Amino acid sequence: MAHIEEHKETQSIQKEKQNYVMLDFGKTPEYGLPAFIQVVRRSLSIELLKGLGVTFREMINALFRGKMHTTKYPFEKLPIAPRYRAIHEMLRLLESGHYRCIGCGLCEKICISNCIAMETKYDENQRKEVSEYTINFGRCIFCGYCAEVCPELAIVHGGRYETASEQRAGFSLFEDMLTPIDKLKEQKEFAGFGSISSNADENIKKTPLAY
């Protein structure tokens, strides 16, 4: 989940005004003698030490001042863009905690590689219950159609992109993809492919209410 938040930061940085500065490198020598003179001048001045000084400063910063710039994958991971399409997640309704999927079967129908399989039934409360739901990730091409077609924003793509496994076919069950009930509070609204636009509220037409 954390990556989504971080990503939002990146976005906001990008929105600030950009400040480009043109560096003055002087004139590039064009023939023999001036070039030779430049080399001699540079070798005899202290530019070498300046460069080494920068390296040394950054080393001190990284090692002792906590300003390391490389990520220690796999212990650390970079944030993933919200539009990145990795292993699916099944979201829950925030109010009731019930899974959002209504079992409409549209994802199953649209899936281009036929890797979603589901069963539904009539439950005791006279509602449609999703009794089986699997995705075969050995076949999934992460096209995102399922997330796009889902009318309930129930199936979305998450950020789990490490899908290497020992076997080609790897299934994921509904329960595995579903937001754990104790993590419900941390469930973030999906911002990627197929999600509602940020100005969705403005586009809603209200039904005239006679009462």
Added chain:
Amino acid sequence: MSVQKIEKNFITITIDGKECIGKNGDTILKIARANGIYIPTMCYLTKVEPIASCRMCVVEVDGIEGMILSCQEKAVEGAVVTTNSKELHNQRQNIMKLYNVNHPLECGVCDKSGECDLQNKTLEFNVSNQNFSIKESHKKVENWGYVSYDPALCIMCEKCVRVSNEITGNEALSVSVGGYKSKIVNIKNSNCSSLGESAAVCPVGALVNSDFKYSSNAWELKQVPASCMHCSSACSLNYEVKNDKIYRVTNNYEFSSLCGLGRFGFDFENKNAKKDPVVFREAISAFKRAKSIRFSAVITNEEALILQKLKEKYKYNLVCDEAYGYQRFLNAYSSISGASLYSGDLSSIKDSDGIIVFGTRVNDDNPMVKYHITMASKRKRARVAYFHPIEDSNLSNVITQFVKYEAGSEEGVVALLASVLLNNHKISDDLKSFLDNLDIGNLSAESSVGEEELDYLVKSIDKKQKLTFIVGSDLYNHPRTVQIAKILGAIEKYSDFSLVIVPPATNALGVSLICSLDEKTEGYTIGYNAIGDFELSSLGYGDMDMPALNQQEGTLTNIDKRVVPTNAALSYQGYVLNDISNELGFEAKYTIDYTSMLPVKAGYKTEDFDNLPDFFDNSGIEHRGYPLTSESVKVVENFDEIEDLPTYDGAIIYHCNENTNISVFSNVTTAFKSNEFYLRGSPQFANIVKIKDGDDIKFNINGIKYQRVFKIDEGMKGTIAINPIFDMDLNKNQNISYRFNHLHREQ
């Protein structure tokens, strides 16, 4: 038909600039559809009278002010009709807007989604938002057994009500009017499986099958066209399949119907059948050893032909208990009528305005016959005379005259009928002298069919245009069956009645035409879905597995004398009969290779299975397989003297299954499986047998022991109790005995 008559019968109208020919009296909509012109409708259902509740079908006719409902307006010669214009479109769009007011936004879960008329037309007429609303009230889903009703989704088209009134005759549904609070009510609190017929026509997801509800989306299911295997109507249906499982049965509800058993009793397949070469070798040696083959009439024509060929080669005794009596009856009938097949069929029943039902408890024996009688009764106001020893309350709404006769006296009854129905008709001398010699008074007294009842019958069908005589299973194993069949043959031959001899089991007619049957088995016997020393079973009970009829392709010969194709809906891994016959010296790659070899002499055609059509066209004409041709048969008119009619006094048992559970095959289906075997009788029966409701009763008929729980049926009268035999017929040769028997109790 003369040229003049053709001219009079047909009219020409112009629809959207196209010249269309239709029958005189047809509605504009009907002519348009038959000519492939589309007029949108929401409430129109071809098989019932126009309902005219939706107004979607409006058209403009030149020279007539305003818009006209094409579904109920009869076309007149030369009319110029426009089916689409700006105004018509607006009108239809407005109707769709109204239908959508407060319609729940639940297509996502609705069973109907993908095949919903409301969805389709909403898109077609581009209704993208809701401009009006109305105060919503909570509407509760109601469960009516096999179907469930959600009033919130209902668009009040009334199709379901019409079907329950006009087709199934169940008359359970009715409209409760109240503006936006209108809904359909189940006035009889009926749980009857025939409500499935109403659910089938519902254009939205309001009335749906409970067992199917929410279990699959329509578009995930593959439709396998087939014929119902439960009874001899062999109705056209689709098994809807996903992952090698049948989810539901649907049909072309515009033009045809299904009974509850056909619609909900579909999972009788032989599961887990495997090819076991050891068993196969045993089967082959059993066939080599056998002297007889006994089989059930729930079999395809092709398999029947294979058995017949085996008989010809190996001189087996070929025994089919269900079809034997029927074959004998049909032959006796032919010897008088001169035709190999009876003349009537289901559609002639539907079109009749005078019907006599005799020797069958028709509602239970063949629900499709009952549906067609209901249609005749509702649409043609048909007079329906029901002759039977037991009154049937399920028929009370269609019957105009119930004539009760004594069990066993069928020969007398049919002779009495012949004497009144053939009166004033030109008949042969033999027949005349036979009829003249009848002792009417005596017959009437012994059968207790009063002469005034017969007079009333004759008077009531006088001036009726189209008459049908329906006879059934009580007669085929009657001790005097041949004589009864002959008299019926004479009635059909010399009167205006067409006759329907209802086949007693799924393919009894096919078996009768294809096989030369023997009465009894002898020696080592192979049983194919029947008792034998080596049993082949489609239910998985026997020594070797056979495919059930939803696992194999082939043809059936149905009550309409039509050869109808059926296809395999589910996979089957075991051996089939064709494998055995190939081992025994025949050669055919598939069972259906035999389709083109069905006996031409019996009226079949040399048509390949793959060429058999299976559809209804736009005007509702059935193109399923082909109709048999009735061959002419040599006539030998001789009638026996009528002996004294047998008397059946005291407590009598009548073998009869209820229409939802008619055989071992229906008794394995999830919907109708039952372990409760009730003997149902009237309070009077209870009285004379000295038995109480809920008591166990044991009795013995023709050496077969029955153990039943007695149940008092307040709706019944008299001293005859009804004994279901759906649990017995593969094990005991039930169908060879007359259906009425004295009760011999065992302690």
